[in-house]
Amino acid sequence: MTQTSRPDLTKEDIRKTATTLQKARPSYGALIDFYGQVFIAQSESRSDITLAPIIIEPKLLALKQENGMPLVDPSQFLIDPAQAVTLLEKLCDLAVAHAPKLANTGEKIFTALKNGNLEIEPIFSALLNNRPFGKTATQLDIPLDELTFFIFSAMAPSIQSCAVQLSAYLKDTPDQKKGYCPVCGSHPDVGYLDQDGKKMLICSLCAHEWQTHRMGCVFCDSTDRQDQHYFFNNEEKEYRVYVCDNCQRYLKLVDLRLLDRSFVPKLEQITTLHLDYKAQEQGYTTHKAKN
Ligand SMILES: [Zn+2]
Ligand SMILES: [Zn+2]
Structure with a gap:
């Protein structure tokens, strides 16, 4: 859905x-x-x-x-x-x-x-x-x-x-499960795993949310396991950062099953800048909102 x-x-x-x-x-x-x-x-x-x-x-x-x-x-x-x-x-x-x-x-x-x-x-x-x-x-x-x-x-x-x-x-179309927004075609700037473990993405431009494949990179569609990794901190297990060695991009994901507060995506994004720095230090980049 x-x-x-x-x-x-x-x-x-x-x-x-x-x-x-x-x-x-x-x-x-x-x-x-x-x-x-x-x-x-x-x-x-x-x-x-x-x-x-x-x-x-x-x-x-x-x-x-x-x-x-x-x-x-x-x-x-x-x-x-x-x-x-x-x-x-x-x-x-x-x-x-x-x-x-x-x-x-x-x-x-x-x-x-x-x-x-x-x-x-x-x-x-x-x-x-x-x-x-x-x-x-x-x-x-x-x-x-x-x-x-x-x-x-x-x-x-x-x-x-x-x-x-x-x-x-x-409403009546099956989800295409793409890495770009079905409304406006922009890339996501954050994602989350919902209560059923489904991987959802949030559009960087219009904030529309859509489901995507659980495996693989949302930016380049690579499903090669050797290219796909993630890291997290033990102190904040609700966040995972997925990185892709094929396109060198990363995406932060919030696991809602581990979240003890209302999910306000933008707030979670700005309070995880340390994870962005960590990913960027390792040479990965994010896909920014338009402009
Ligand atoms: Zn959009
Ligand atoms: Zn990729």
């Missing part, structure tokens, strides 16, 4: 999980404090989003399904600009108050928005169409990766709403 992203995750779930993780991993305290509030702001924003449905004609749908193609290209996602800008302003505020490293960028984006010096919709479109927008970062005198973080975080609730709507088209 194809699952959708987690629309039923409440603010309270996010808050509770953030507190639990802060206690378990004090070194991530400040990071969890900031991102926890970002995720709550995104979840609040999502409930206010109004977007027209994305329609896929039956013939095109049949063609895509026969060929194992994703439902849409990322450029087809719709953004509610008013909600995205409101959220962007909120994220700037949060950065100024809680994220010293991002405060300067948050302040500059906020000021540019207020002064009318930042035309935001072309940047939303550039990000979805994979077109460069480095010029804007230069004009605002901020790092491009930080601008990308703010813009993507502000758009994410719209993208996720579209994905939830689109996933209805997948």
